[in-house]
Amino acid sequence: NAGVTQTPKFRVLKTGQSMTLLCAQDMNHEYMYWYRQDPGMGLRLIHYSVGEGTTAKGEVPDGYNVSRLKKQNFLLGLESAAPSQTSVYFCASSATGVGYEQYFGPGTRLTVT
């Protein structure tokens, strides 16, 4: 039981390049979330999903897209990376019924030059 995994762990992009971050969970959770963490700002929600095939915008969605084609996977895409997207990205998941208690992945450190 791996919990929540994220791929890759580190990435360096040049401005304008694109990439996709993969999040996978093996707990059969309905809800999944993407956050970014920046110094002094805590975690800010980018996008989230309340079930397979659904996505919704969070607090800071601009410049990102997401997809949830399979229940266990939640993908975060950057179509044209900008230096302002340099951050640590965390994925999390939670179960319905219990709610709220989110389980986090180890994070992806992204640098955009």
Added chain:
Amino acid sequence: AQSVTQPDIHITVSEGASLELRCNYSYGATPYLFWYVQSPGQGLQLLLKYFSGDTLVQGIKGFEAEFKRSQSSFNLRKPSVHWSDAAEYFCAVGEVDYKLSFGAGTTVTVRA
């Protein structure tokens, strides 16, 4: 939207001393409150949570937190810190769709 304030950016405490981290929230109804810990280079781990009932909740690693509705606070405490408690601590409040709104975090340094 809900908001969470952690007034202390950084706290330094001696090993064996007590620790208290402050958290204030704004929310109209009874909130769902959480404390998470993040060790360097790691993801977040849930320490404890408050949904209802007893206002003093116990968590893992010897931590406890007290919900005080009159003060809109949910402060985290530990009677005696260990060097391994050095980490960043986040308070969070639950929102609709099971989202969480996080505070900016408090970094704890433990000195020998």
